[in-house]
Amino acid sequence: MTSVSTPGTAQSAPLPADWRDFFALTKPRVMSLVIFTGLCGLLAAPVSVNPVLGFTAILCIALGAGGSAALNMWWEADIDAQMKRTAARPLPAGRMPRESARDFGLILSLISVLIMAVGVGYLAAAVLAFSIFYYAVIYTMWLKPRTPQNIVIGGGAGAFPPMIGWIAATGEITLMPILLFAIIFFWTPPHFWALALFVETDYAKAGIPMMPVVAGQHSTRRQILVYAVLLLPLAMLPFWIAGAGVVYGASALLLSAIFLVLALRVAVFRQGVGETDMGPEKRLFAFSVFYLFALFAALVADRWIMG
């Protein structure tokens, strides 16, 4: 906990956490991606949404993501303390008690689901509640520390926002929101494993069974390629089933082809090489972030251009 001592006196009582520490608990960078994909799901739906209710839906998705992120940080404070990337977070740095993070996460989660239910609809609220439970309990508490497939399972949590956005707009679950879910689900493993390949030592130190730590680099690179191969036809499916038009179809084909080439470079050309330069892995990781933004932006552009 933060404390300030006066010279010549005993250690004073710890200071309360600053509001910025609470904000940091919500993982603002992750939240920006969640807001973007949720908004895309909402805007790509084939109905016009009242702006106030649309704003409310996105606010609830953001609050739910923030709440589940705070619960994640509460549960993983000890692990975060062992990793350079996460050691400065409010809990491992000792700027607030663990219980504060837990209570903050629970309150945010509860508020997000309640406002979604009252303001937008019960189905969207139910899916939002399940997504929070999925990330905080199924992924963080149960499977992440137990299986090297943790990233595959965790991908499900990140895949909910566009689905919730779509359901908030239409009030029903159809094939399109399930496809949007599936695209992010299959995008997540190559995205995170590319990152894990060049921060491998950090995860190993914290005892998290990341794929490169458990199965080795060779297997991880091969699996990155498998997911990239699967992602191409999956990203094209909204076009093939006429859920999206030619603007989306052309964008999805181009983006997925580049993604596949970068994954090939990581998987095929570097197998068994004892390299120290992680350029291809870093390029794949950087492009994967752009890929998701561009693909969903194309989906919305397609809906607004093609009607």
Added chain:
Amino acid sequence: MPSFPDPEAERKRIIKQRNWMLGGLLVGMVVLFYYITIARLGG
């Protein structure tokens, strides 16, 4: 001589800041619920 912040003053500053944030959030919620009600009444 280096100057040290007074812990009590620092505590009051942080709590005051947090109260303002919380108050702002509550006012924001009231405004949001007002507009949600208007939007839903409007069909």
